[in-house]
Amino acid sequence: MPACAGHPSRAFPAGGPVSAVPTEDAVSREPASGPAPSGGPVPAAPRGPGRFRVSLAVLAGYLALALAVFRAAWADPGGVLYGASDSALFAWYLGWIPHALGEGLDPFVTSHLNAPTGSNLLWSTPVPLLGLLTAPVTALFGPVVSLNLLLTLAPALSAFALFRALLRWLPAQPAAFAGLLYGFGPYMIGESYGHLHLTFAVFPPLLLIALDDLLTRARPPLRTGALLGLAVAAQAMISEEILATSALIGGIGVVIAGLGHRDLVRARAGALGQGLLSCGTVAGLLLAWPLSVQFFGDQRVHGNIQPHNVAVSDLLTFVTPTPAQLMAPDAGLRHSARFTGNAVEVTGYLGIPLILGAAVIAVRLRRDPLVSLFAPLAVVAAVLSLGSRLHVDGRTTRVRLPWLALENLPVINSALPSRFALYLMMAVGIIVAVGLHRAALRGTRTARHRAGCRSGRGGRGVPFATCAGLAVAAAVMVVPLLPRAHVTTPTATPAFFTGDAVRAIPAGSTALVLPYPYPTRTEAMLWQADADYRFRIPGCYCTIPGPDGRAVFNAWTDPLNSALVAVEQGRLDADTALADPAVRGAFEQLAPAAIVLGPTPRRAELSRLMTGITGTAPTDVDGVELWLPRR
Template sequence: MLRNEADSAVAVLDRVAPEVARPNLTRTQRTAERLRLARADLIVAGAYLSLAVLVLSGQWLHADRGYLIKSGQDQTMWEWFFAVTAHDVAHLHNPLGSSLQNFPDGVNMMANTAMFGVGVPLTPVTLLFGPTVTFVLVLTLGLCGTAFAWYWLFSRELVSSRFAAAVGGLFCGFAPAMISHANAHPNFVLLALLPLIGLKLIRMARRAIDGTEVSRGRRNKDAFVLGLLVALQIALGEEPLLIFALAFGVFALVYHLHAPKTGLRIVRTLAPPVLLAALITVALTDIPLWWQFFGPQSYRSIDHGPMKNDLKALFQFPSESLGGLFAHGQNVAINATEENSYFGWPLWIVVAVAIVLMWRERAVRAAAAVMALFTVLSLGASATIGLGDTGIVLPWKWLDHVPLLNSVLESRFTMAAIPAIAVVLVLATQRALDYWSVSATDWRPLALFAAMAFALLPLTPTILPVVQRAPTPAFFTDGSVRQYVSGGSVVIAPPPTAPDARALRWQVDSGFEFPLAGGYFVGPTGSSKKGRYGPDDRPTASLLLKAQQSNKIPVIDEANRIQALVDLRYWRADVVVLPPTDNADTLRLTLDQLLGFPAKYVDGVWLWDVRGLH
């Protein structure tokens, strides 16, 4: 039987904690009391941390040469971000931009999600243990930290049961999308600040509902904390912040639809401190944001092309899960790091039934609205089933042209459904425990927990697969490269690109002894300043890449040789290096003809000293 809403678990959102007189305690007694109260929190945090370490144990066990194979080249890119940030901090260089990649134009680090919010404070870790350790540490802390932050919000503002809150935190931190991004994208894994931002807004809103008199000092403190949290999240990732802000707004709107006057009172009360918080955020981030949008190598937007969820992705099991091991359906994800839905059909059944049974709960209705809206947005401009276009036009067709939104991969909008689903699971668990508190023989809690096990066990994450990467050529690690660099760049044959960015790792292992032509980053192209992955194509780079892919030596004429000199001048090249790679003989013979003299073999690489050519 459904209870009255005033007696429901979600009423905690609108309830003021009673004042309880506390006896005078000694310092030791107060410490013991805090530890007793925190015991559940510590147990939950320890469980989350253990699971995060287990999921990433393959990388932790091989932090020297291990590589998360499903990351493509993204792990190399993120390690470079952390390494170059630490290098810049240690040498007192400006970390917002770097010419060590894409020389001489450089890279706008703020426009490349460099995550200064962790890259800068973890500089000692990067310098002492290397960027791979920083990379896997951020991923590990991201999984467990995000889970615990949502647990904290649920346990303090939504339900009284720590167990129910722990279920929600577990789902938020280890949902399929989180595990998928844990292969390569720490900016979509370390999301712990988002629930803290939500928590601050909820507490401010509750005071407005209660009519609690708040001093100017308290309002200013709230504004400062909120502005600081948002500024820190900008330093960790702006795209997750945008998705969260939109989802939180939808949740709040639907939650207060039944009492619009209350909602308007909250808006009026919160407007001044929120505006002050926005000013504080701008003050803290104005220079980095200016650099991102107007600084060197900035771009206006990036055209990802269609990056949507397939309808099948909503109901299939993720590849890195128990369900995926036994019943992985058609591969309809963008790639292995973007399984942003993959909730599995059992979970949707359980959530749908729970929503129907708890529809009177305002938080359930609001969560259902978030799930529906953002899932539809994630399907892109038209719905596809099994990669086949249905022709059904969806809202994203018009929203795709909205500034800021058009830079979001639409598939990622479904990540807003993760905390919304968690809210339903948390409230359902709390209700089941409430039933048990009335009658220990009530069958309904057992039915609910059996259904939740049926829905969640297939989503249990497995250990992310790791391979051993090839060692860096000795030419880069023993100092030989210094003999061939005189203020110019090293041109790898072919220059590094998004499909093969290994040269970034070699540069890191050399201690940043040289800048690289080309690279893996996002930068502007042409006069439109449209963002793209990697630099504008140079003819010589394209020629070498084509020769490697076809394994055929192209016909080299005088025009090719002249163009090669033009490109070498553009790159300010000191040396062209051919490391061990696919079809290396074809590349070597092509470059011999292109440059007009044979290569020299030094410390495991072929090289052409081109300082005398330009």
């Protein structure tokens, strides 16, 4: 979407570091060969119904693109997941929140997972707000459909949020282009493989709007702060990590703006303080209950959740495609395979054309208000994404980086550095959008000058040649980022869990569902959700305190659990497990009302183990083997 903005008609009100723009007359009077203005007229979209129609068209375009990206899910929206274990986890959460509230249960601390001890879900990623919003969809079609719906909406809404924010300073076309990069870049596409909480990235653009209102537009600080507080509370109920990293990047942005506009920031410091106080008050009131449960409730954890210096951007990440990109030559894939961390977290790829384009624009337009703010922010986000020690082609060097000073701070210590790629793409997208807009202005100005020399009248609109050139430039920067088709995983829930047969398990009882759930095998959690949480299950893929109170992601705490996982993984045979009296003792202590064995490659061995422990043969029911021990 090149910056072919049509006839520039008026500018938005001038304000501060990213609001001051010259009028059209000032631009048109400047010689075509002279220096670029510090800003540019902002025709954006027309106000009123016209602007609404433009926004609606852009949103429709984003939604259409999202449907194209996630088209595989919509062939069978209740039968496939993007990713595997993490996706099943989010499907469980989306179903649990409305179920718990509807049944009068605690939505945040439950023994439905990790029975009988339970889990404080707030230390995981329960996305309670999204669970509430999709409750009607979940009730009608199930949590997997809700998950696929949200994964489809997330990039479109995130892109649209940035588009709407940028209409304050840019016309619709370049603003839409920035939104496209932000909402559909490698970060968003990569994290959509199971990380729902990280793909709903509407909050960073909302924070940009709020800070602009407080610092440059003299909006009422108490009201602006209260609205920001609502957004903070909403974001906390989607992803605390995005909230924390947005606050960090936003604070750094305020410092950068202050260094370039000391008088303005000094004059607005009081309003900023009032706004932040109002924000904190509103957010604190709304979050008092969940935060008190998280930090003072049962099953809370201590210390950082994620390991340090693993999920980071390699120095080559920014120029090396991964399997997520459509254009990924073998040479690039050999390098990206060496990067540390989970493959879906390698999301900092920008591509050489986009990097070069953004760098040229940042240098040439360094006095532009938006560029002077977001060029340093892009560098900051890139450096933070590198983690605490520099990684080069998969090797960890001794070079220390700024994240080292942050990785042990409370709250921020559990953030993964590689995820700062979100803010890197946001900043780069804005820089390039400004460059496209300014190129369109220059082309228009030149055409007017030439037309005026010939006929005494200036032309209107952006010349076709300029539009074509900008379209080609935009395409060159975007094409390397095109995503490969998403890989889906079938849910394959046995009919037992969705039919009447599941009623054989007493409601509210504990059922040992196999394969035993742990971080890479979460079928049992998905089946439990499909059974409308009729029973509790031991094991989980969730954040629980280990023996020392620090976070672990599984519950291998007794001989039975350990044996079940070892047999399922092929590291132990059933006869050896049966010979261990501790395994039988742990089973007697758990005392499950039912054992349900679903499809798994080691099903025969697990069946032999359960038959030996219970002393009874299973019943084959609707795709599972069922034991109902007598007590």
